[in-house]
Amino acid sequence: MRRDRLMVWGLALLALVVLNPGGVHAGAVKAISGAGATFPYPVYAKWASAYYRLTGIKMNYQSIGSGGGIKQIKAKTVDFGASDAPLKPKALQEAGLIQFPMIMGGVVPVINLKGIKAGQIKLSNKLMADIYLGKVKKWNDERIKKENPGMALPARNIVVVHRSDGSGTTWIFTNYLSKVSSEWKDRVGNAKAVAWPVGIGGKGNEGVASYVRRIDGSIGYVEYAYALQNHLTYVKLKNRDGNYVEPNSQTFQAAAANADWEKAEGFYMVLTNQPGSESWPITGASFILMHKVQKKPEVAKAVLKFFDWCYKNGQKMAEDLDYVPMPMKVVSLVEKTWEKEIKDEQGNPIWP
Numbered sequence: 001m002r003r004d005r006l007m008v009w010g011l012a013l014l015a016l017v018v019l020n021p022g023g024v025h026a027g028a029v030k031a032i033s034g035a036g037a038t039f040p041y042p043v044y045a046k047w048a049s050a051y052y053r054l055t056g057i058k059m060n061y062q063s064i065g066s067g068g069g070i071k072q073i074k075a076k077t078v079d080f081g082a083s084d085a086p087l088k089p090k091a092l093q094e095a096g097l098i099q100f101p102m103i104m105g106g107v108v109p110v111i112n113l114k115g116i117k118a119g120q121i122k123l124s125n126k127l128m129a130d131i132y133l134g135k136v137k138k139w140n141d142e143r144i145k146k147e148n149p150g151m152a153l154p155a156r157n158i159v160v161v162h163r164s165d166g167s168g169t170t171w172i173f174t175n176y177l178s179k180v181s182s183e184w185k186d187r188v189g190n191a192k193a194v195a196w197p198v199g200i201g202g203k204g205n206e207g208v209a210s211y212v213r214r215i216d217g218s219i220g221y222v223e224y225a226y227a228l229q230n231h232l233t234y235v236k237l238k239n240r241d242g243n244y245v246e247p248n249s250q251t252f253q254a255a256a257a258n259a260d261w262e263k264a265e266g267f268y269m270v271l272t273n274q275p276g277s278e279s280w281p282i283t284g285a286s287f288i289l290m291h292k293v294q295k296k297p298e299v300a301k302a303v304l305k306f307f308d309w310c311y312k313n314g315q316k317m318a319e320d321l322d323y324v325p326m327p328m329k330v331v332s333l334v335e336k337t338w339e340k341e342i343k344d345e346q347g348n349p350i351w352p
Contacts, residue, residue: 036069
């Protein structure tokens with residue numbers, strides 16, 4: 001009987017080691033927590049579900065917007081924050097934080113016009129800015145008709161929808177508008193929250209998608225996965241090289257192709273309005289924020305093990321949602337930074 005019990009315990013221990021890539025001791029951490037950007041939420045949720053099935057460790061993520069994520073990580077109420085607006089090196093240093101890119105994807109303008117299918121409406125960068133400035137008020141405006149010859153456009157008011165919360169998606173979108181319109185740059189600017197000239201606000205990508213889905217004549221901006229999941233009609237945009245392109249993983253990859261992460265201090269990188277014939281002009285990366293000095297090193301290591309697993313095993317899941325996974329050479333740079341920068345209170349490295 002004793003031998004049988006030992007065999008059972010041995011098999012159980014073997015199963016735990018196989019299921020937990022961090023080893024038996026890492027199983028002491030049952031959950032990790034994060035909060036922030038809604039932009040990457042669909043892929044984070046998918047990764048978290050797969051990781052839980054594999055390891056039994058839960059990743060609880062609050063999709064509250066980049067502004068909320070930054071506040072929570074600074075207050076140390078979560079194990080990591082997430083932001084689509086990268087913090088500049090000085091801001092990171094002042095807060096004692098490190099940031100690293102986790103995923104790349106696209107922000108897309110979406111519309112609700114009866115009878116119009118995805119990709120049928122084409123808009124130039126300047127026209128997009130002027131719609132959000134409130135200068136172009138109807139869908140049958142001469143400028144829109146000129147961009148879309150032969151299309152029957154309704155004499156319907158354009159209802160502009162934007163984010164109401166502090167948002168990295170807004171940061172990416174307004175960064176793009178500031179690059180393509182000097183008037184937008186001077187009047188409104190680039191931030192996670194701005195004084196919108198016109199429109200109504202929805203909370204999160206979910207809120208914007210909900211408004212656009214319900215309001216005929218509306219236009220909004222959401223992360224691409226939300227457009228797909230909510231069956232929203234996206235527009236084609238004229239990019240920096242003058243070509244009209246559709247949002248998809250190929251055009252996001254084209255925009256990210258020239259990103260030199262090795263030269264990006266603190267991994268600060270902006271991917272909007274990039275050159276390239278196929279580049280989607282509103283492409284961005286989403287970042288993870290963690291404290292350099294960790295009071296609970298075992299929790300921090302569990303967080304890093306999760307993101308390491310995502311980098312190395314989550315690429316297909318990311319691509320299925322039309323995100324762009326980080327290249328492995330960038331992953332190598334990131335993990336070297338973990339080893340160098342993230343330490344316990346005694347100064348000992350937490351990774352690997």
